[in-house]
């Protein structure tokens with residue numbers, strides 16, 4: 001679809017996934033121990049966030065369940081007025097089982113480039129009691145920067161707890177909001 005307005009464009013993305021936190025005695029569980037429990041094609045697997053593997057936490061998902069990448073892809077697609085992540089890469093499709101979400105992000109980069117845009121800046125907000133974002137921020141920012149081929153100074157990543165309230169506060173889910181500004185290529 002051709003963009004009717006081709007000035008600066010803003011996009012917003014959101015994602016949430018169920019998680020399970022291992023107790024101290026089973027925090028060393030190997031990756032396949034997380035698997036097994038099926039739920040409409042989804043199962044628990046080791047948590048990946050912004051391309052970083054997190055031991056001791058599992059995520060319920062069909063793909064790798066990366067909330068940071070999913071929110072970010074939806075923000076880019078939204079800015080382009082394109083379809084959303086779930087429509088482009090349906091949960092029901094076997095092709096996307098355990099799929100690394102970095103491929104979705106690479107797809108979004110291709111699409112924005114083809115539409116004549118480049119990224120101005122990105123602001124990501126992770127809402128989670130666990131994991132703490134501060135120790136893994138540099139790694140996630142580096143992954144996003146490499147995958148989207150932008151500088152680290154164009155990326156902001158913040159972590160926030162849900163103050164122990166509701167599912168996120170009870171460590172049963174993690175959420176992510178992403179905002180992106182697209183600027184026309186010169």
Ligand code: CDP
Pocket residue numbers: 126127128129130131132133134135158159160161162163
């Ligand atoms: O103090 P305030 O209510 O604004 O924030 P908080 O939710 O209590 O979190 C305190 C600080 O912990 C945040 O400002 C982040 O720097 C850090 N944090 C994090 O790194 N990762 C999270 N998942 C949650 C919080």
Ligand code: ZN
Pocket residue numbers: 015016017065066067070
């Ligand atoms: Zn997701």
